[in-house]
Amino acid sequence: MNLSSEIARTAFQARISGVGSYLPTITLTNSDLERMVDTSNEWILERTGIQKRHVCPSSETTSDLALRAAQAALSKAQLSPQDLDAIIVATVTPDQPLPSTACFLQAKLGCRQIMAFDVVAACSGFLYSMNIAHDFIRAGTYRHILVVGAETLTRMVNYQDRQSCILFGDGAGAVVISKTQSSESSSCIMSSQSVSSGAFTDILQVSAGASRFPVTIERLEARQNLIEMQGREVFKSAVQFLRDTCLEALNKAGLTVEDVDWFLIHQANLRIIEAVAKQLKIPIEKIPSNIREVGNTSSASIPILMSEKIEDGTLQRGQVILMAAFGAGLTSAATILRY
Ligand code: UT7
DSSP states (O other): OOOOHHHHTSSEEEEEEEEEEEOOSOEEEHHHHHTTSSOOHHHHHHHHOOOEEEOOOTTOOHHHHHHHHHHHHHHHHTOOGGGOSEEEEEOSSOSSSSSOHHHHHHHHHTOOSOEEEEEOOGGGHHHHHHHHHHHHHHTTSOSEEEEEEEEEGGGSOOTTOHHHHTTBOEEEEEEEEEEEEOOSSSOEEEEEEEEEOGGGTTSEEOOSSSSSSOOOHHHHHTTTTSOEEOHHHHHHHHHHHHHHHHHHHHHHHTOOGGGOSEEEEOOSOHHHHHHHHHHHTOOGGGSOOOHHHHOBOGGGHHHHHHHHHHHTTOSOTTOEEEEEEEETTTEEEEEEEEO
16 A cells, blocks of 8 residues: 555654544434424434434533543643644534634633634534644644534524434534654555535525624524525435545545545435445445434534544554545545554
């Protein structure tokens, strides 16, 4: 297996030095949803693979979830908040429209004055952020970057829309990405790919609350400040975007599907994951999933899954992992690394 010439050429590599996650203890089960909308446990399980999601308590915000995931990741990396050179938070459910959730997190962690900003790329946000961090590290700009995916999506879900309210949950996942010297055998990020297509902005959106449609009483009453989704359209595009992005990332790394030990795919819908597996001929046993217990946590989905699968011993140092996501935009991203 060879690293692509693009990656082997650079002096510095980026490796994951710590991973952590946090899920609130309150849960919302399919049975709970049966009492809220016209749906059934059987329908939700069969069409999505989801049985329950976690819900952030009303006393907490996205940066509180991010804080716990970040502390866990820093502990695994054996680093303190003072060691961080930058913080990137991927979220579509920030603490406030302004300032960034990354700044709230920075204050809660007690970091030095360092760069901190949010990335809005919906469910691809965590991988977009990883890919940005990867480039900062390869350029030699920073040594340790905290990358967090954190969401309180249950605050943005329309619990009168049975098609979308069954999907989403809250949670946070974090990684510390650290600078290391180039070496073909050591742990490093091998390739990254981030794309978007603005031709699909209307199939998954929150339309009200910003410059295009400022908040008005009428728009709040029409629930335009909450998630609106064309499920079937998103489903079709998701499979296509995930397939193409995975292939591009594999191509950039000079790898094939057979070279990859584990595929961590955005936990949006089990049927989307199965369709991608079929198209790319990936054995389903190589695709771990936690969607049944966690639901779709958008940008937090992949780092939560990664953290859980490291904790239970599934993911081991030295293995090749491909992570891939898609989301509103439409956005799509993939990162391949040797863990
Ligand atoms: O991170 C990205 C976030 N978004 C996604 O990943 C969404 C991707 N799309 C999906 O996951 C699926 O499209 C859904 C799970 C949202 C819907 O599943 P589907 O198999 O595409 O169902 P459908 O929209 O084609 O609807 C089939 C039927 C409809 O009834 P009729 O018109 O056939 O009578 C829906 O009204 O299922 C009905 N339906 C439901 N029935 C029970 C839709 N939602 C529900 C529900 N419970 N919760």
